[in-house]
Amino acid sequence: MLKILKYSIYDLLRSRWSYVYFIFYLALGFVLLFLNNDMNKAVITLMNIIIVLTPLIGTIFGVMYYYNSKEFTELLLAQPIKRSKIFMGQYLGISLSLTLSLVLGLGIPFLLYGLFRSAAIFDFSLLILVGSFLNFIFVALAYNIALSTENKIKGFGYAILIWLFLAVIYDGLFMISLMTFNEYPLDKFSLVATMFNPIDLSRILILLKLDISALLGYTGAVFKDFFGTTKGAFLSFLVLCLWVILPLLRIKMKLRKKDF
Amino acid sequence: MIEIKNLHKKFGKLIVLDGLDLTINPEGSEGGIFAILGPNGSGKTTLIKCLLGMVIPNKGEISIDGTSVLKKWEYRNNLNYLPQIANFPPNLTVIELLKMVKNLRPKASNEQELIDLFSLYPFLKKKLGNLSGGTKQKVNLVLTFMFDSELIILDEPTTGLDPIALIHLKELIQQEKAKGKTILITTHIMSFVDEMADEIVFLLDGKIYFKGSVAQLKEQTNQSNLEHAIANLMTKQHA
Amino acid sequence: MRIFFIIFVFFNFSAYATSIEVCATCPIKTIKEATAIAKDGDTIFVKKGVYLETKIDVSKAIHIIGIDNPIIDGENKQESIFAVKADDFSISGFHFKNVGMSYTKEIAAVFISHSTNFIVKNNKMDNVFYGFILQRAKYGILKNNIIIGHAIDETSSGNGVHIWKCKNLRIEENTITGMRDGIYLEFVDKSSVSNNTSEDNIRYGLHYMFSNNCKYNNNEFKHNGAGVAVMYSKFIKMHHNTFHYNWGTASYGLLLKEINDADIYDNIFEQNTIGINIDGCNRINYKNNHFIRNGWALKFTGGCYTNIFEFNNFLHNAFDLSYNSKLNDNKFEANYWSEYTGYDIDKNGIGDVPFRPVKLFSYVVNKTPETLVLLRSLFVDIINFSEKVSPVFTPDNLMDEKPLMKPINPLE
Numbered sequence: 001m002l003k004i005l006k007y008s009i010y011d012l013l014r015s016r017w018s019y020v021y022f023i024f025y026l027a028l029g030f031v032l033l034f035l036n037n038d039m040n041k042a043v044i045t046l047m048n049i050i051i052v053l054t055p056l057i058g059t060i061f062g063v064m065y066y067y068n069s070k071e072f073t074e075l076l077l078a079q080p081i082k083r084s085k086i087f088m089g090q091y092l093g094i095s096l097s098l099t100l101s102l103v104l105g106l107g108i109p110f111l112l113y114g115l116f117r118s119a120a121i122f123d124f125s126l127l128i129l130v131g132s133f134l135n136f137i138f139v140a141l142a143y144n145i146a147l148s149t150e151n152k153i154k155g156f157g158y159a160i161l162i163w164l165f166l167a168v169i170y171d172g173l174f175m176i177s178l179m180t181f182n183e184y185p186l187d188k189f190s191l192v193a194t195m196f197n198p199i200d201l202s203r204i205l206i207l208l209k210l211d212i213s214a215l216l217g218y219t220g221a222v223f224k225d226f227f228g229t230t231k232g233a234f235l236s237f238l239v240l241c242l243w244v245i246l247p248l249l250r251i252k253m254k255l256r257k258k259d260f
Numbered sequence: 261m262i263e264i265k266n267l268h269k270k271f272g273k274l275i276v277l278d279g280l281d282l283t284i285n286p287e288g289s290e291g292g293i294f295a296i297l298g299p300n301g302s303g304k305t306t307l308i309k310c311l312l313g314m315v316i317p318n319k320g321e322i323s324i325d326g327t328s329v330l331k332k333w334e335y336r337n338n339l340n341y342l343p344q345i346a347n348f349p350p351n352l353t354v355i356e357l358l359k360m361v362k363n364l365r366p367k368a369s370n371e372q373e374l375i376d377l378f379s380l381y382p383f384l385k386k387k388l389g390n391l392s393g394g395t396k397q398k399v400n401l402v403l404t405f406m407f408d409s410e411l412i413i414l415d416e417p418t419t420g421l422d423p424i425a426l427i428h429l430k431e432l433i434q435q436e437k438a439k440g441k442t443i444l445i446t447t448h449i450m451s452f453v454d455e456m457a458d459e460i461v462f463l464l465d466g467k468i469y470f471k472g473s474v475a476q477l478k479e480q481t482n483q484s485n486l487e488h489a490i491a492n493l494m495t496k497q498h499a
Numbered sequence: 500m501r502i503f504f505i506i507f508v509f510f511n512f513s514a515y516a517t518s519i520e521v522c523a524t525c526p527i528k529t530i531k532e533a534t535a536i537a538k539d540g541d542t543i544f545v546k547k548g549v550y551l552e553t554k555i556d557v558s559k560a561i562h563i564i565g566i567d568n569p570i571i572d573g574e575n576k577q578e579s580i581f582a583v584k585a586d587d588f589s590i591s592g593f594h595f596k597n598v599g600m601s602y603t604k605e606i607a608a609v610f611i612s613h614s615t616n617f618i619v620k621n622n623k624m625d626n627v628f629y630g631f632i633l634q635r636a637k638y639g640i641l642k643n644n645i646i647i648g649h650a651i652d653e654t655s656s657g658n659g660v661h662i663w664k665c666k667n668l669r670i671e672e673n674t675i676t677g678m679r680d681g682i683y684l685e686f687v688d689k690s691s692v693s694n695n696t697s698e699d700n701i702r703y704g705l706h707y708m709f710s711n712n713c714k715y716n717n718n719e720f721k722h723n724g725a726g727v728a729v730m731y732s733k734f735i736k737m738h739h740n741t742f743h744y745n746w747g748t749a750s751y752g753l754l755l756k757e758i759n760d761a762d763i764y765d766n767i768f769e770q771n772t773i774g775i776n777i778d779g780c781n782r783i784n785y786k787n788n789h790f791i792r793n794g795w796a797l798k799f800t801g802g803c804y805t806n807i808f809e810f811n812n813f814l815h816n817a818f819d820l821s822y823n824s825k826l827n828d829n830k831f832e833a834n835y836w837s838e839y840t841g842y843d844i845d846k847n848g849i850g851d852v853p854f855r856p857v858k859l860f861s862y863v864v865n866k867t868p869e870t871l872v873l874l875r876s877l878f879v880d881i882i883n884f885s886e887k888v889s890p891v892f893t894p895d896n897l898m899d900e901k902p903l904m905k906p907i908n909p910l911e
Contacts, residue, residue, distance in 0.1 A: 007352070007360045014351035041815065044875075052877050071347030075403075077314045078341035078413075079364045082333050171878035179867045186869040194872065203876060215772060215794040215817060215871055223872070259271070259315040 004076065004089025005096075012065070012097040021057060021098065025105025033113045039120035040210075046106065047127055047206045051199055052167055054134040058098060059159040062142025065094050067152045074260055083255045087143065091251070095139045099132045126209050130202040133240045137198045138163070140247035147254045170197050187222040195236075198243045205236055261285050262311070262411070262442070267320035269306055269466075276303045277310070277317065278466035284442060291410075291440040293433065295453040298463035299494055304446045305344070307463065308413055311444075312341055324411070337365060342404040344415040347396075350389025354380065354399055357388060361403050371406040377428050378402060394420040401425075405432055412436060412443045418452055430456065450487040462493055469493065522546035530555050530563070530571070537561045545569045545593070553578035558585050565592030568623070575599040579610040579632075586615045591622065598627040600655055607632040607661070611639070620644065629657035630675065637666040641673060648678040650701045658683040659700070662690075670695060680706040681723065684713070693717050703728050704745075707735075716740060725749060726771060730756040737761065743769040751776045752793065756801075758783065767791070773798045774816070777806070786810050787907065795821050795861075804828045812906045813837060813856070817874065820856040821865055822894065831856065835903040843904045854902040857893040859886030 012018050028049065032042040066073075069090070076086045106128065107115075115121055142159055149155040174193050178186055194200045208227050226232040262284040269277040280303070284294055296304050309315035311322060313333065322329050329335045348357055358371055375381060378398040383391060391399070397420045404412065414433075418426060433443060433456060447453060453460065453474070460477055462470035470477060470493060474486060483489040519533045519541060527533050530552055533543045539560040547567040553576050557563070563581075569592075573580050577599045581590060595608035607629035609619055613636065620642040624630045630646035633639065641660060650656030659675035660682045662668065668690040674697075675681040681697030681704045684690070692715035697704035704720035707713070707729040714736035720727050726745035729735065735758065742752030752771035755761075756778045764786040768774035774793040777783075779801035785808045790796035796816040797808075806829040813819045814837045833849070841852035860879045864871050873879050886893060 003360070003363050007349070007356075010356070011349040011351045048875055048880075069349060071343065071345045072349055074314065074343050075341075075348070076364075078312050078336060078339070078343065079361065080333055080335070080337035080339075081364060083313075167876075168878045168881065171873050171876045175863065175870050175873055175878065178870045179863070182867050190869055190872050200872075200876070204872065207874065215874070257316060260309065 001085040001089045001092075004081070004086055005092045008069075008090045008093025009097055012093055013100075017061065017064075018097055018101055021061075022101040022105045025102055026108060029106045029109030033109055039110070039113065039115070039118045040123070042110075043120050043123045043127060044210060047203070047210075050102075050127060050131045051134065051203050051206075054098075054102065054131050055138040055167060055199055056163050058095075058135045058138030059142040059145075059163045060156075061098060062091075062094055062139040063146050063155050063159040065090070066143060066146035067155060077260055083258075084252050087147075087251060087255060088248075091139060091143055091248070095136045098135045098139065102131050102135065103128055123206070123209050127206055130205055130240075133244070134198060134202055137240070137243045137247070140244055140251065144247050144250055144254070147251060147258060166197050166199050171200065174200070191222065191226060195239050198240060201236060201239060201243075261325055263321075263323045263326075264307075264311075265321045267307075267310060267322065268318045269303070269310065269315060270318055276301075276306045276466055277320075280307065280320070280463075280467055282307075282461065282468055282471070284444070284461075291437055291442045292458040293437055293443045293445065293456050294459050294461055295457035296444055296446045296461045296463065297453065297490060298469075302463040303466045304463055305415065308415060308444065308446065311413065312336070312339070337367065338409045338411065340404045340407055340409045340412045342400055342412075342414045342417050344419070348388040348399070351387060353385050353387055354391070355384045357399065358402065358406075362406075365407060367407055369406040370408075371402055374402040374406055374432075377432075378425060394422060394425070397421055398425060401429060401432075405436070410441060412441055414443065414445045414447075416447055417445065418447060418449055450490065454486040462490070464494070518542045518544060520544050520546065521550075523548050534559075534561065534563070553580050555581050557581055557583040557588060557590075560585055560587035562589045563591075563593075564589075565594070565622075568592060568594045570594045570596055572596045573598040573608070573627075577601045577604060577606055579607050581609045581611075583609065583611040583617075584613050585617075587617065588614070589618045589620075591618075591620045593622045595622060595624040595627060598624075598629070600628045600657075602654070605629060605632055605657075605661070607657070611636050614639065618642065623647075627657075629661050630659045630678065631661065633660075633662045633665050633668070635664050636662075636668070638668075639665070640669045640671065642669070643672045644674075646673065646675045646678065648676070648700075650677055650679050653679055653702055656701065658706075659697070662687050665690065669693075676700065680704075681720070682706070684708070684710050686710065688712055691715065695719075696721070698722050700724065704742075705729075707732060711735075714738075719743075720745070720752070722746075723750075726751040726753060728754040728756070729758055730754070731758075733759050733761075735761040737763045737766060739765045741767045741769070742771060742774075743767065745771040747772060751798075754778070755780045755783070762786075763788065768793055768796070776800060777803055779803065781805055783807075784809075788812070790814065790816055790819070792816060794818065797821070799823055806830070807832075809833050810903075810907050811835070812909070814906065818858065818861045818864075820897075821861050822857050822897065823865060829897075831897070831899045833901045833903055834899055835906040836899065837906075839902045839904075841902065848904050850902040850904055853898040853900045855887065855890065855893060855898045857897055858883045859892055862892050 032045055110124060115124060141162055145158045146155050149158060194204050208224060227236055264280060264282040267277050267280040298304050306315055310317050324335055362369055380398055383395055417429060421429060436443060457474060459473050461468060477489050478484060481489040481492040483492055519527060519537055521527050521530055521533045521543060530545055530550055534555055534557055537543055537559060542562040545565050547569050549570045549572055551572050551574055553573050571580050571593055575597045580595055580598060590609060598606055598608050608624045608627045610632045612634040616638045618640040622644045624646045626649055631641060646659040656679040658680040659678040660670060662684045664686045666688050670682060670692045672694045676699045678700045679702050681700045682692060683706045685708045687710040689712045694717045696719045698721040701724045703725050704723035705727040709731050711733045717739045719741045722744045727742060745752055750771060751773035752768040753775045755775060758780045759782055761783045763783060767789045769791040772794045774790045774796040776798050781804045783806045787810050789812045791814045793816045795818045796813050798821040800823055808831045811834045813834060819836060836854050839850060839854045841850035843850050859882050
């Protein structure tokens with residue numbers, strides 16, 4: 001698996017898209033810091049971008065890589081390697097190279113602007129951590145889609161759809177149900193609903209660190225009580241891990257029966 | 261020795277292999293060149309992919325040298341495969357790809373000879389994405405023939421090759437055969453079959469419809485030309 | 500005639516010029532003794548040392564001055580240290596300590612009632628139940644006192660400065676921290692609160708009720724449990740104050756409840772959960788205020804009429820404005836809104852498209868507060884944008900017709 005990982009990273013690190021992605025984050029970081037020089041504010045703006053963009057890029061990139069390297073994958077499949085190792089290697093390759101673009105792209109400008117001397121370092125680290133998680137989660141989802149869909153166009157369609165669902169539609173349904181069941185206590189429901197969507201979970205984790213919980217009133221207190229404790233933080237990262245592990249398990253299941 | 265028993269494969273509702281039985285090189289016999297032929301959609305590629313473990317059969321058994329290979333992967337170390345479409349990671353160079361595949365199969369290889377043979381030196385440092393189809397196919401051939409394995413599977417090996425390369429390919433196949441290897445080839449080029457194949461395996465509707473030497477086939481169909489003989493096989497079926 | 504003159508001079512001398520010294524080695528060893536023998540106009544100098552005294556009655560026009568900050572330790576007894584009921588007095592330079600807590604009595608370091616024309620300054624108070632309690636006093640000054648409490652909860656703690664039914668007071672340059680309310684005023688008229696710092700108090704930095712014609716200016720209110728509350732008062736001026744870091748589920752920079760005819764200008768509201776919570780307030784002019792990075796800059800919770808907001812800066816608040824009804828009788832004009840994305844073709848510094856400070860999400864949150872968990876999600880951005888393009892839910896006449904392109908008097 002490490003061999004496959006090595007070569008897919010090798011391949012991806014030379015791909016134009018990795019650079020475009022890297023340069024995008026680099027430019028974004030510099031522009032944000034240049035515009036207001038306030039690291040805290042830059043972190044908030046970055047959050048808005050990261051929780052929407054990393055899932056989108058992750059899914060698109062994952063699906064694209066799968067379909068583009070289909071024939072090469074077939075070549076690998078004829079080599080004496082276990083199937084799951086090939087795909088895990090590729091999966092890790094994409095996720096890591098995307099994460100590398102994110103970490104370096106944002107890390108460099110923030111370091112140059114004195115991140116280590118700033119109090120924003122924890123928020124920034126959390127942001128990067130959550131962004132990386134989102135990369136791993138959405139590439140895994142993309143691989144699930146691609147493995148289940150032979151048709152490339154359909155695959156792309158589903159990928160966009162799953163992103164759209166988790167980034168937008170889910171929140172819409174969430175809001176509508178909150179408004180409909182106005183009379184009932186909704187904090188537990190909100191908590192659970194947040195857990196079921198990695199984008200929402202990431203957003204809440206960062207928002208609470210930026211201490212917006214005060215705005216949330218009672219629900220905020222419930223959230224803060226939950227996420228603020230070590231147990232809550234542990235649990236939410238566990239959920240994020242599950243969001244990586246469950247799709248990966250499905251990939252493994254799928255691979256057992258998949259014909260190439 | 262390859263032994264395939266009662267192999268079934270469906271893709272959705274489409275039955276591709278329907279209780280296929282095939283034995284290649286029964287115990288004791290020397291290697292040889294086997295051409296797997298059949299009309300489009302007859303299950304050639306599926307059969308090969310089953311053998312490679314890329315397609316998982318619904319039912320049946322495949323064994324090589326007496327051991328089952330289904331759901332295993334180690335046996336592929338003794339198997340070389342030339343895929344139909346030579347599509348490689350575009351950002352790797354030829355030499356990196358060779359290194360990588362060597363890395364994946366820790367066994368002796370003679371890529372240097374093959375690179376000489378196909379005059380690939382000028383391309384070694386080029387990215388695979390920038391190579392022409394023919395050159396890619398040559399790289400593909402190098403990857404296939406550089407290892408010393410008992411079983412060699414070639415899926416449309418002649419695609420995109422110039423005449424010189426084609427001659428080299430034929431030489432290579434003969435050399436391997438001389439070493440006692442078993443070589444499975446699918447192709448649509450009948451002259452190639454006529455020239456190379458020791459035996460023909462003809463697939464139709466997911467079953468082996470004919471298995472025997474070229475001479476036997478010609479005899480059975482009363483045709484002196486292989487192309488016609490094959491055509492005859494197909495029309496007979498349809499008649 | 501001459502004898503009369505001598506008698507007159509002597510009388511003067513004895514009546515106005517006596518000074519009494521108090522110290523451990525002096526003939527008079529306690530402040531209580533000194534106040535007992537002092538006559539109107541006398542000055543008592545208390546030298547450095549620790550005096551374990553409570554219930555020191557001051558009922559004459561005397562000046563009590565601590566030299567080198569003598570300590571008066573109340574030993575946590577349930578009694579005030581100074582109980583004053585006098586005119587024309589002053590107390591200064593003391594360090595009060597350990598005034599006991601009581602659930603039934605009002606106990607303060609300095610308790611002043613029915614007094615006129617006084618000044619209490621340059622004192623330090625540490626671990627006191629109440630710092631000052633003033634009742635029915637007028638024309639007094641509390642200046643440059645430092646009050647430090649260790650309040651844990653509201654029921655067992657007192658206020659730094661607690662004023663009830665007073666008139667014409669000036670509360671200046673005091674620092675109050677760790678009390679229940681920093682400064683509490685009830686039924687206080689024509690008074691001013693200025694240049695004070697009130698921070699880390701567990702309830703309000705300043706709590707103001709039924710007090711008309713007062714002004715407070717140049718104060719800093721920071722990190723108080725619930726911010727500053729001004730209620731049921733008329734004709735108030737509030738300016739050049741800073742309200743910041745009042746951050747918590749029920750906190751605001753400033754709570755205005757039933758305030759009429761006030762002027763609020765040149766204040767800074769920074770990083771409060773709610774900048775100003777406005778409940779049933781009419782005819783208030785808001786001008787030149789800065790609202791920076793609050794959860795809500797302005798939150799209206801009751802019927803508010805004819806308020807005018809002009810030349811204010813709204814910078815990076817999660818919500819600039821939250822409105823409880825569609826009805827709008829308030830004027831927003833010529834403010835700077837950092838969220839404004841319009842343009843200014845004629846370069847007159849005024850945006851050519853009006854700005855709508857109420858977002859759809861803010862409306863939704865008003866109806867269902869729990870939806871706030873969706874803050875900063877893409878979905879919310881999308882619905883806000885669609886509402887901006889064609890308003891359906893938000894009051895369509897609530898807008899700033901002349902949004903400024905640049906902030907006014909930007910802070911550095």
